[in-house]
Amino acid sequence: MASDQVKIIGGAETFWLYSEADGYDLTHPPTPEAPKSWAVIDPKKTALVIIDLQNYFLSPALGRPSDSLGMKVVDQLLEHANPACRKAGIPIVWLLWGLTQEDIEGMPPTILRGFGLDDNFDNDRPPPGLGTDIGPVHLDDGSTIECGKVLMQAEPHDLWIYKNRLSGFWGGTGVEDALKSRGIRTLIFSGCSTDQCVATSLTEALSKSWDCLLPSDGCATTSPKFAQDSVEFKMGGWGFLLSCKDLADGVAKSYS
Incomplete structure (x- = not known):
């Protein structure tokens, strides 16, 4: 194929454009252009x-390691991905656990058991189950705060969407309507855990025709390393793998 020849990947309703010279175009233009x-x-x-x-x-403060992989993800998002999205006008969707009492009563036993067996704490405090009132927690600065109930809904800010299963796209969360109403076609997934909530959300979104990108340093898991490696390898068929800095560099180049 000539370097300037554009190939259409997809059907009439949704498609990508590709050329050997220029790569993939995920902007979903109304008509094909290079x-x-x-x-x-x-x-x-x-x-x-x-x-x-x-x-x-x-x-x-809740017993998590201060040098956890999750905190390293936060650092990468705060340094690169989030500022780049703010600069480019890309909305940030916080897709979080946010349960109601009805959700707790209808929760599959396997999920309740999984949270009850959480072993990623670095002290002797037993992991609180879903919906459990954590109560007062003492912070390093000497203050005390009431933490409330584990992963229950709170007042939203920015664009927050609550989920009640590992995947945020399994149905009933409202995330699909919120994205479609804004004309969103491409999703950059980040967060934790890579091989659980991130991957299940990404693959369900993929099956519903969203284009998916994954910054490898914008997500993390406490599972063995091969779990992260497997998801990154699968991105060859699920979408595109990048880093938070790749995203920031791309925005900087476009808005310089």
Whole structure:
């Protein structure tokens, strides 16, 4: 195929453009035109989806390691991905655990058991189950706060969408309507855990025709390393793998 020849990948309703010289165009133009770089996204049709970066999973005040992989993900998002999205006007979707009492009563036993067996704490405190009132927690600065109930719904800010299963796209969360109403076609997935909530959300979104990107340093898991490696390997068929800095560099180049 000639370097300037554009190939259409997909059907009439949704398609990508590809050329050997310029790579993939994910902007979903109304008519085919040559792509301009290796992988092009349209900020107006893109959202950064941050999954489960919540105090329950990250905070040392709740017994999590202060040097955890999750905190390293937070650093990469804060330094690169989030500022780039703000600069480009890419909305940030916080897709988080947010349960009601009805959700607790209808929760599959395997999920309740999984949270009850959580072994990622670095002290002797037993992991609190879903919906359990954590009560007062003492912080390093000497203050005390009431933490409330584990992963229950709170007042939203930004664009927050609550989920009640590992995947945020399994149905009933409202995330699909929220994205479609904004014309979003491309999703950048991040958060924790890579091989669980992130991967299940990503693959369900993929099956529903969203284009998916994954910054490898924008997500993490406490599972063995091969779990992260497997998801990254699968991105060859699920979408595109990049880093938070790749995203920031792309935005900087476009908005310089």
